[in-house]
Amino acid sequence: MSKGPPERYFRTPVTAPGPQGGDMLRAFGLIRTNPLAFLEQTWHELGDVVQFPIPSPPSYLISDPEAVDRVLRVNQRAYGKRTIQYTSLSLVTGEGLLTADTEAWRQQRRVVQPAFHPTQVEKVADHVAVSCARLDGEWSALPDGTVIDVDAAMMHTALEVVGRALFGTDLSGDAATLAHATLAALDVVVGKARNPLSPPLWVPTPGNLTLRRSLSILDGAVERMLAERRLRPVGIEREPDMLDLLVEGFGGGGPVRNQMVTFLVAGHETVASALTWSWHLLDTSPDAAAMLRDEALTVLGDRDATFADFPHLPYARAVVDEALRLYPPAWLITRKAHEDDVLAGHTVPAGALVIISPWIVHRHPDLWPDPERFEPSRFLGTGASDSNRTGYLPFGSGPRMCIGRDFALLEATLIMSSLARRWTFEGVDAASVHAEPLVTVRPRDGLPMRVRRLVADEG
Numbered sequence: 001m002s003k004g005p006p007e008r009y010f011r012t013p014v015t016a017p018g019p020q021g022g023d024m025l026r027a028f029g030l031i032r033t034n035p036l037a038f039l040e041q042t043w044h045e046l047g048d049v050v051q052f053p054i055p056s057p058p059s060y061l062i063s064d065p066e067a068v069d070r071v072l073r074v075n076q077r078a079y080g081k082r083t084i085q086y087t088s089l090s091l092v093t094g095e096g097l098l099t100a101d102t103e104a105w106r107q108q109r110r111v112v113q114p115a116f117h118p119t120q121v122e123k124v125a126d127h128v129a130v131s132c133a134r135l136d137g138e139w140s141a142l143p144d145g146t147v148i149d150v151d152a153a154m155m156h157t158a159l160e161v162v163g164r165a166l167f168g169t170d171l172s173g174d175a176a177t178l179a180h181a182t183l184a185a186l187d188v189v190v191g192k193a194r195n196p197l198s199p200p201l202w203v204p205t206p207g208n209l210t211l212r213r214s215l216s217i218l219d220g221a222v223e224r225m226l227a228e229r230r231l232r233p234v235g236i237e238r239e240p241d242m243l244d245l246l247v248e249g250f251g252g253g254g255p256v257r258n259q260m261v262t263f264l265v266a267g268h269e270t271v272a273s274a275l276t277w278s279w280h281l282l283d284t285s286p287d288a289a290a291m292l293r294d295e296a297l298t299v300l301g302d303r304d305a306t307f308a309d310f311p312h313l314p315y316a317r318a319v320v321d322e323a324l325r326l327y328p329p330a331w332l333i334t335r336k337a338h339e340d341d342v343l344a345g346h347t348v349p350a351g352a353l354v355i356i357s358p359w360i361v362h363r364h365p366d367l368w369p370d371p372e373r374f375e376p377s378r379f380l381g382t383g384a385s386d387s388n389r390t391g392y393l394p395f396g397s398g399p400r401m402c403i404g405r406d407f408a409l410l411e412a413t414l415i416m417s418s419l420a421r422r423w424t425f426e427g428v429d430a431a432s433v434h435a436e437p438l439v440t441v442r443p444r445d446g447l448p449m450r451v452r453r454l455v456a457d458e459g
């Protein structure tokens with residue numbers, strides 16, 4: 001790729017170095033199959049502010065940590081979420097908290113916030129305990145050393161936890177239908193976001209038909225679940241869960257459906273991805289795996305983790321923090337500039353698309369010594385309080401920061417500890433594991449690992 005002077009057909013002002021049109025054409029295959037690899041290569045070759053040779057909208061890859069902080073936090077009012085990434089996603093979620101913009105978002109956030117009050121988040125620990133007991137039961141029934149797909153197991157577990165927290169149900173019946181329809185719809189949406197020539201929803205392509213079918217299944221399942229709840233009033237037959245708080249805040253209907261689907265989309269695969277990559281990284285670092293196990297055995301002994309254990313599991317938390325650095329599930333964050341701004345010395349005009357990749361920022365050598373190295377201790381001791389620092393954005397930053405951050409960190413930390421005290425995981429072929437950027441970053445063909453019961457646990 002070359003920095004080259006502006007090309008003649010380039011109508012928008014050129015304000016930053018970028019690849020030439022020919023380079024982009026040659027990279028077309030890579031952009032479609034692995035956009036993350038393309039972005040990383042572009043960053044390596046062209047630096048922290050890159051402008052792509054796209055006439056409209058002017059499109060920038062911003063990797064300078066201060067500039068990223070400016071877009072997401074310091075000057076966030078100048079940026080919105082009307083980008084292809086979030087518009088495609090809203091085909092599934094409707095206008096939920098993740099995709100809503102400006103004033104609509106502000107109102108929604110106020111209404112949704114009580115569902116993420118610490119008293120609600122605490123309950124996640126109980127849901128985790130139920131899921132870990134299920135996994136223990138399933139794996140205990142297998143011959144020691146059986147190869148399982150850890151990615152699939154973590155997806156199932158994260159779905160159970162978010163399902164119980166949201167709907168107060170194990171994901172049977174309509175809740176499972178809802179989850180599967182959501183995933184099928186997301187697959188189509190990822191394809192659409194990557195293909196600028198993708199036909200609109202009314203054209204009956206196989207993808208669009210799947211999407212339409214999934215959306216109508218989604219809507220039907222939400223309707224039935226809400227109707228069923230009206231028959232079981234809170235306080236009499238059951239404890240209030242997050243969905244009750246949403247219904248209370250929004251009064252039911254479309255807005256509740258949109259938030260439910262948003263939480264499933266945002267709170268399921270993301271956590272599963274963090275867990276899966278944590279196990280993979282531990283497989284490459286026996287010392288870190290031993291530290292995690294020792295901490296779990298010391299703090300938990302022979303029981304599963306509870307909410308009260310959370311502050312006493314700093315190493316498990318550091319493993320999760322470091323896995324989120326190296327494999328941030330949300331590998332892409334995009335914004336649309338509402339007004340001109342200057343980022344790292346380059347003017348970014350109103351209307352521009354700003355692309356931020358936490359995957360890249362988390363590898364910035366100015367902030368992260370030996371960035372490719374898996375080193376959980378970066379987040380221990382004095383470094384621990386730095387997990388909100390500039391240049392670390394697995395949950396985004398500023399007012400649009402993930403509302404489920406505490407939920408996710410509690411869930412992932414307790415799952416890692418509870419499983420590490422009873423099981424070891426050994427990769428079947430760690431070298432052949434490839435990260436694939438879809439809605440989140442996932443291992444391309446799952447993560448086959450040999451699961452062994454800890455000898456100490458057998459006595």
Ligand code: HEM
Nearest residue numbers: 097098266267270271274330394395396400402403404408
């Ligand atoms: C490891 C797990 C998770 C990761 C890595 C993650 C990542 C993110 C990121 C990066 C954003 C900001 C996107 C942007 O600025 O454009 C976000 C927003 C959001 N996340 Fe998460 N998330 C996780 C777990 C969860 C969970 C468990 C839930 C809910 C149960 C959730 C719900 C949301 C919602 C509703 C938003 C939109 C917030 C707003 O704009 O007000 N996330 N998440």
